Amino acid sequence: MQPDHSDAPCTEDDVRELVHRFYARVREDATLGPIFEARVTDWDTHLESLCDFWSALLLGTRRFQGAPIPAHARIPDLSWPLFQRWLALFHDVTATLDRPALQTQADAMAQRIAAKLWQVWQDRNVLPSLPDTLPDGLTAYRDSPVFTPDNLPAALQAAHSTKAGAWGLLTVHTGVLRYTLDDPPHTAVVLSAGQRVVIQPQQRHHVAFELPGSFQITFYREAGAATE
Numbered sequence: 001m002q003p004d005h006s007d008a009p010c011t012e013d014d015v016r017e018l019v020h021r022f023y024a025r026v027r028e029d030a031t032l033g034p035i036f037e038a039r040v041t042d043w044d045t046h047l048e049s050l051c052d053f054w055s056a057l058l059l060g061t062r063r064f065q066g067a068p069i070p071a072h073a074r075i076p077d078l079s080w081p082l083f084q085r086w087l088a089l090f091h092d093v094t095a096t097l098d099r100p101a102l103q104t105q106a107d108a109m110a111q112r113i114a115a116k117l118w119q120v121w122q123d124r125n126v127l128p129s130l131p132d133t134l135p136d137g138l139t140a141y142r143d144s145p146v147f148t149p150d151n152l153p154a155a156l157q158a159a160h161s162t163k164a165g166a167w168g169l170l171t172v173h174t175g176v177l178r179y180t181l182d183d184p185p186h187t188a189v190v191l192s193a194g195q196r197v198v199i200q201p202q203q204r205h206h207v208a209f210e211l212p213g214s215f216q217i218t219f220y221r222e223a224g225a226a227t228e
Contacts, residue, residue, distance in 0.1 A: 009102045014102055073120050131200075146216045167200065
């Protein structure tokens with residue numbers, strides 16, 4: 001039985017136009033082009049596979065037979081800015097198609113794909129990191145609201161810190177979040193769903209969503225510390 005496409009945001013021709021326009025841009029791009037050209041030996045076959053992939057996502061077809069996540073996870077030296085560049089080109093292309101329903105759905109799918117690939121790639125590679133496990137002897141005393149791009153306070157997007165004796169454990173639920181230390185060692189990490197980072201007392205930091213999502217912070221205190 002074939003999927004019912006009557007309510008779909010696009011047609012197979014739309015999918016092909018999106019894929020071919022987008023990867024033409026990718027191949028011309030000074031940053032992404034060399035990465036793809038070094039790995040794709042038959043672009044005609046690859047584009048057919050990509051059309052099947054996006055048809056499966058947007059139309060519910062079942063032709064696609066690939067395994068993109070393991071293939072991308074094996075690529076060395078990926079970084080979040082490369083995913084950002086890929087998304088920027090994708091959004092540029094969908095905006096030129098004059099198909100608002102397709103643009104909305106395809107852009108959302110692309111963001112989920114980028115977040116998932118980045119998460120899997122991080123799990124398989126050694127990257128600069130910050131502590132994600134609290135020291136012993138702390139007691140939880142408060143949970144923050146669940147923050148999203150819609151309710152993230154400006155104060156958390158600027159350099160700030162907890163009080164003496166107050167620790168935090170930030171957990172990303174969905175999306176992609178950048179956590180940056182504003183004090184030495186000035187490390188920045190890009191966190192995806194399920195990842196955590198420890199907020200140390202009085203260490204200035206700030207956060208920013210790289211892709212829409214949500215996170216929450218559980219606050220802990222040291223014995224005898226005044227945190228309120």
